[in-house]
Amino acid sequence: MCGALLYEVERTMFRSRSLKDVPLLAALAVVYFAAGKLGLKLASVNASATAIWPCTGIALAALLILGYRVWPGILAGAFLVNLTTAGTLTTSIGIAIGNTLEGVAACYLVNRFAGGQRAFQRARDIFKFAFLAGMVSTTVSATVGVTTLALGGFADWAMLGAIWTTWWLGDAVGAVVVTPFLLLWRENPRLxxxxxxxxxxxxxxxxxxxxxxxxxxxxxxxxxxxxxxxxxxxxxxxxxxxxxxxxxxxxxxxxxxxxxxxxxxxxxxxxxxxxxxxxxxxxxxxxxxxxxxxxxxxxxxxxxxxxxxxxxxxxxxAPNAMVMIDRQGKIVMVNSQAVKMFGYNREELTGQSVEALIPERFRGGHPEHRMGFSSSPRARPMGAGRDLYAVRKDGSEFPVEIGLNPIDTEEGPLVLSAIVDISERKRADEEIQRLATRDPLTGLANYRRLRDALDAEINRFGRTGKSFAVILLDLDGLKKINDAYGHLTGSRALCRLAAILRLHSRGIDTAARYGGDEFVLVLPETESKEAEQVANRISRRLHEDGEHPPLSVSTGTAIFPQDGLTLEELLGAADRALYKQKGSQKKKLRIPG
Known part of the structure; x- marks a missing residue:
């Protein structure tokens, strides 16, 4: 029962679709008939064979656009053309079948091997179309038609070669001239x-x-x-x-x-x-x-x-700024990101020398680098291992990374540069570096940075022979301040001493927080007397800073290489001097590993 119901539904749908196709098929038959009558008016070698046959192109275009369901329209048009021209009912049917088979075969071959309706988008598909639709499938109509005429007595057997050639060439040219015209205008009818x-x-x-x-x-x-x-x-x-x-x-x-x-x-x-x-x-x-x-x-x-x-x-x-330049260094294309990055409009950048985007201090050597890349072009980052900078229209500079890609074009070799503003990354790297080498409470150098500074001074002594001083500072009574005023005030006391160290240090000096209440100041090219003066000045300034509670600091100095040749020896000597100044029993200094 279900099968019968399904069969009835399919039959109803087929009948409905067939009825809807009747006007379309009739219109196609009329167009085919009109074009066929026009072509056959030019027939001379035989009444049914003409060198001008646009019907092949019309039929193929209809099949490619509408599908195989329109074949009855082609058959009807071809039958009426031949019936009203010459021959009998039988020969007209035979020729119409050949014309229809020609179109169906061409449609199948073009869809299968030449891209179907998109056959005219690429040259190789056009050549396939010309061969399959223009040369191969048209042999069907020419062969069936000529054979039908000969068997029906409407063509002399001696003339079959000339008739076949005329028939075939007319159909072939009709396919390669008319089909592209119809398909391409249907694809894009607007101008x-x-x-x-x-x-x-x-x-x-x-x-x-x-x-x-x-x-x-x-x-x-x-x-x-x-x-x-x-x-x-x-x-x-x-x-x-x-x-x-x-x-x-x-x-x-x-x-x-x-x-x-x-x-x-x-x-x-x-x-x-x-x-x-x-x-x-x-x-x-x-x-x-x-x-x-x-x-x-x-x-x-x-x-x-x-x-x-x-x-x-x-x-x-592209998410990055893209700048394309020619061999002479002229900018030929930029994207919106480049316009936004450099502050120019597109017209200002196009045609301008790429050196305009480079800081003035680097412009002199850039043409040489550019020519060097042109002589050996390959995709690579620019300036590997070096800091690169670009300049905006307003003159502000910013760090960048640049990737270079050579491109061969009809106008000659071009270079596409992908430019990334790394200002934020630079700031992030600097912040990470700062956090890795700075004490989070006071902002002074931490122990890691202190070791690097001391190692650098020891190495410099080996080159120049100039000594340096180390001052160890111990904030007095920090525990009592924490107990009496709270840890917030204690932390503020540490920051007060750090501020004094920054204020009274040179740019070449290194101030570091060494431990809980201990600080170290490294003074390059400084002797013992000068180091004592610096220590006394810092102690005095801290005592007079005007904040509450009042603070004092004990200090001890050591000179390289007289007081030690390593970090541990120098800090040990400074520690002994510090506790000698305190006038109390020396405590053992703990050196972090």
Whole structure:
């Protein structure tokens, strides 16, 4: 029961769809019939064989766009054309079947191997289309049609070769001329042109029509027929391919074919011969070659433009600033991130020397580096191991990282630079470095930084022979302050001493918090007497800082190399001097590992 119900539903849907297709099929049959009657008016070798047969292109376009379901419209149109022209009911049916099979075979082959409706987007698919739809599938109609005529007694067996050639070539050229025209206009029926493009198109159209009229309109003397005058039209086809694309290229072919066919039929142009059929065959051969060439050229150019547009879109949407320069160092393209980064507008940057984006102190050597990259181009970071800087329009400098990528173009080698502003990263790195080498409470150097400073001074002594001093400072009574006033006041006391150390230290000195209440001051190129003066000044300034509670500090100094040759020896000597100053029993100094 379910199976019967499903069958009934499918049959109802098929009937409904078939009824909806009737107007479409009828319209296709009418168009096919009209085009076929027009083509057969030019038949000379046989009433059913003509060198001008646009129906093949119409049928193939309909099948590619609407699908195989429109084959009845093609069959009906082909049948009516042949029935009203010559032959019998039987021969008309045979020829109509051949025409329909030709279209169906071409549609299958093009869909399977040449990209279907997108066959005209790439040159290689255009050549496949020309071979499959123009040369292979058209043999079906020509073979079936000629055989039908011969068996029906409407064609002389001796003429079968000429009839078959005429039939085949007419169908082939109809496929490569008419199908692209219909498909490309259906793909994009709008003309989104600006005024400049409209003016150029007008000049092109007038030029093409005028040239075609001269070549095929009988403007040359009949004695010049053997001259290759038809090639005067080729520049206009190339113009259309380069400037207007595939759709206008297909249109140009159709327009030229119309003018050339009219002129050839009237005995004008380089293809005019005593035999009309020979004249049309020569013309069709020329038009077929020109159609394939023009479409392939237009497709390559369009594909090149699409690739360029995709590249520009990729550059524009890149998260980094992108600057492209030519071999002379001129900026040829920038993206919005570069405009934002450097503060220029796009027009100001384009055409300007790339040195304008480099700080003045680095500009002198940049052309040499640029030429060095041009001589050995490869993708790599710029200035590896060095700090790089760029400059904005307002003159402010900022650190950057730059990646260089060579690009080969038709205009010559270009270099695409990806520029990253690393100011935030630099600040973050500096902050991390500061936190790694600074005491979090006082902001002075920590023990790690202190060791580095002492090692650096010891190494410098080995080079220069100049000694240095170490002052050890111990904040007196810190525990009593914490007990009496709280740890917040105790921490403030440590910061008060740190502030005094910063205020009374030179830029080359290193002030560090060594332990809980102990601090160290490293004084390069300083002798014992000078170190004592610094220690006394710091002690006095701390006592007089005016804050509550009042503070005092005990100090001890040591001189390298008299008092020690290592960090531990120097700090031990300073510690002994400190506790000697305190006048109390010496406590053992703990040295962190």
């Amino acid at each position: 989104n042109w600006n005024r400049k493009q409209i003016v150029e198109f007008a000049f092109w159209f007038v030029g093409l029509f005028f040239t075609a009229w001269i070549v095929f309109g009988g403007r040359f003397h009949s004695g010049q027929k053997n001259y290759p005058l038809e090639y005067f039209c080729v520049p206009f086809l190339i113009w259309a391919a380069f400037r207007f694309g595939r759709r206008q290229g297909a249109t140009a072919i159709c327009a030229l074919a119309a003018v050339a066919t009219w002129g050839t039929l009237h005995g004008f142009g380089p293809f005019s011969r005593e035999s009309q059929n020979t004249s049309l065959l020569l013309l069709q051969l020329f038009m077929g070659i020109m159609a394939i060439t023009t479409l392939a050229l237009a497709a390559e150019i369009s594909q090149h433009k699409r690739a360029g547009e995709r590249f520009r879109l990729a550059v524009e949407s």
